Amino acid sequence: MHFSLLACASLIVSTLAAPSTNHVVHQKRDKPPPGWQEVEKLELTEVLHVRIALTQSNLDRTNEYLMQVSHPESDTYGQHWSAKQIAETFAPAQESVDVVITWLEVEGIQQGRVQRSQSLGWLYFDATVYEAQKLLKTEYYRYQHSSGKSHVGCTEYHVPEHVSPHIDFVTPSVVFDWKVARSKDDFARKIKRTKGLKAAIGVPVQPEIALDIGDPKSGNIPKKSEAEPLLNVSTSLNGLDICGSYITPDCLRALYDFPSGTTANPQNSFGIVEYTPQVYLQSDLDLFFANFSTDQVQRTPTLASIDGGVVGTTTTTAFNINAESDLDLEYAMTLVNPQKTTLYQVGDTVQGASFNDFLDAIDGSYCTFDGGDDPTQDAKYPDAKGGYQGPKNCGGFSATKVIATSYAYNEADLTARYEVRQCAEYAKLGLAGTTVLYATGDFGVAGSRGRCVDPVTKTFNGGANGLFNPSFPATCPYVTAIGATQINPNRTITDPEEAIARNMYSGGGFSNVFGLPAYQAEAVNSWFATSNQPYGADRFNNSRTSRAYPDLSANGANFVAAIDGAFAMVSGTSASTPVVGAIFTLINEARLNAGKSSIGFVNPVLYANSGDFNDITSGNNPGCGTSGFSAVRGWDPVTGLGTPNYPKLLETFLALN
Numbered sequence: 047m048h049f050s051l052l053a054c055a056s057l058i059v060s061t062l063a064a065p066s067t068n069h070v071v072h073q074k075r076d077k078p079p080p081g082w083q084e085v086e087k088l089e090l091t092e093v094l095h096v097r098i099a100l101t102q103s104n105l106d107r108t109n110e111y112l113m114q115v116s117h118p119e120s121d122t123y124g125q126h127w128s129a130k131q132i133a134e135t136f137a138p139a140q141e142s143v144d145v146v147i148t149w150l151e152v153e154g155i156q157q158g159r160v161q162r163s164q165s166l167g168w169l170y171f172d173a174t175v176y177e178a179q180k181l182l183k184t185e186y187y188r189y190q191h192s193s194g195k196s197h198v199g200c201t202e203y204h205v206p207e208h209v210s211p212h213i214d215f216v217t218p219s220v221v222f223d224w225k226v227a228r229s230k231d232d233f234a235r236k237i238k239r240t241k242g243l244k245a246a247i248g249v250p251v252q253p254e255i256a257l258d259i260g261d262p263k264s265g266n267i268p269k270k271s272e273a274e275p276l277l278n279v280s281t282s283l284n285g286l287d288i289c290g291s292y293i294t295p296d297c298l299r300a301l302y303d304f305p306s307g308t309t310a311n312p313q314n315s316f317g318i319v320e321y322t323p324q325v326y327l328q329s330d331l332d333l334f335f336a337n338f339s340t341d342q343v344q345r346t347p348t349l350a351s352i353d354g355g356v357v358g359t360t361t362t363t364a365f366n367i368n369a370e371s372d373l374d375l376e377y378a379m380t381l382v383n384p385q386k387t388t389l390y391q392v393g394d395t396v397q398g399a400s401f402n403d404f405l406d407a408i409d410g411s412y413c414t415f416d417g418g419d420d421p422t423q424d425a426k427y428p429d430a431k432g433g434y435q436g437p438k439n440c441g442g443f444s445a446t447k448v449i450a451t452s453y454a455y456n457e458a459d460l461t462a463r464y465e466v467r468q469c470a471e472y473a474k475l476g477l478a479g480t481t482v483l484y485a486t487g488d489f490g491v492a493g494s495r496g497r498c499v500d501p502v503t504k505t506f507n508g509g510a511n512g513l514f515n516p517s518f519p520a521t522c523p524y525v526t527a528i529g530a531t532q533i534n535p536n537r538t539i540t541d542p543e544e545a546i547a548r549n550m551y552s553g554g555g556f557s558n559v560f561g562l563p564a565y566q567a568e569a570v571n572s573w574f575a576t577s578n579q580p581y582g583a584d585r586f587n588n589s590r591t592s593r594a595y596p597d598l599s600a601n602g603a604n605f606v607a608a609i610d611g612a613f614a615m616v617s618g619t620s621a622s623t624p625v626v627g628a629i630f631t632l633i634n635e636a637r638l639n640a641g642k643s644s645i646g647f648v649n650p651v652l653y654a655n656s657g658d659f660n661d662i663t664s665g666n667n668p669g670c671g672t673s674g675f676s677a678v679r680g681w682d683p684v685t686g687l688g689t690p691n692y693p694k695l696l697e698t699f700l701a702l703n
Contacts, residue, residue: 073221099167119654153177182200249505290536302690309385315448316388320391325357331379353434373607403419449481454484468522482525483627483630484623487619514556516557529546529684545677569687
């Protein structure tokens, strides 16, 4: 099934029906989750902490608002919104608040007992079990898990028909949101799929799959190049003649014609997001800086520790633990120096974290937006498994002007509702002036670890055949999706690049969830008209109405990186994504120094100025038993618009008010 963000969002915003005394089932659960057992009915005098999530407003206008500040032809380009303006715009309508308050008062819950959350999305109050059961036409029970943990809930509850459109959900109710500790062996294994919960393409969704992004086995780690050891980095890798075999910061500057940084505007900022257990080692940063950015030796990123995130003080060294963070920070910090780089380290060492947990921390309203996080997927703190015991970070951290993330899910890992909610948050970050970048993955048209989707069983297979498996959040139309290229073997930086083919292939394709955004419609329609691609609907969403990715690419092959005390060569969209982030940070630096705003959501400007890229016309992205898509003239689902031409992009963005 195919969804668009606006179509899904429009389902949430409903027209108020006439007041009615008829009650309707608002949520229902047939039986408790595995491991839980009903124990007893609650005493009528027990007190419950009742929370009502109100339906959000204006979600159907998200795209309209974002284009007002992001489209190059808009009179209000660059006039980004404040956090207060965003919160108030998407807060529940006053009508919803009034309808729910009136209902509560009729049922004996006086307005003086009811409070509204700071995010404006919740009403909450204390009520006896008797009051709550009367209000919701239900019965509350105590449930117990085999681990000994207890939970209060019900099997279903009812609200008046005219109230239902104004309420997302009520707690406590049918959702069992207590995280039960699992053994270390359980944490390392995939747990049983939840029956009935499926992704848009039909794949059964696994609980807590969203927490696996930092797992060394997730497929997010950069690929190590099989090459002879780099023994004499300082004397052999400081020129440009080696760029066909080894990529260094100077190679990247030469490839895309961007300068070293010279200023550090206090309004500018660049953020790299890492997910525990991935962690950098300061000794590795220093080794890299000693050879490629000498004034940064002993410099650390600015740490934003989210939900117990830990940093590189550990003595544990392993490629699959240190490579991602080392690579991201070594290149990000070097390329924007002297501008500082923020490290968002997300999640404790036991439970881990999801993209939602990161978003909660930089926007406190997201914790409750559209019903809040998914208790079956996102982290819950304090950590019941013995990790971080502090409260969950809802707000408290600022979003940098550019945020680069080298991790990704399969779009088929999660439900469409989960992804639509998260995508709306990326749009809000764009409204606030933040550029959000995500890697497209390293498995071509296949998903993480090379998996594809069996068209009959709708389950992941080994990748030898099946449906293409697109990446998320790259398929969200409100992020900028980054692919990867390489310098052809035995060529130089003056020769055209091609799509990467070094132990990995640039992720690209078409969404099964999100619609085709207007800003890329012309480019994508042109590709369909001229590409002569050999695949049909039996392989990918060829409806011509879905979001396509990547948006652009950069070199991601054979990066020289210091990892675990030695130099190695690594490849992947994990490498290209922070490079693009650095380039956009330098453009922000120039705009801010000129008294202008940050570039924010960049896609409308990029597609309107496709001549600002070096077109990539060679290479492909194999997967699922096919050769994948091919790079051709113009936009393509391998390298997007191409690689950045910094002087042209800088001129374009500086010309915008």
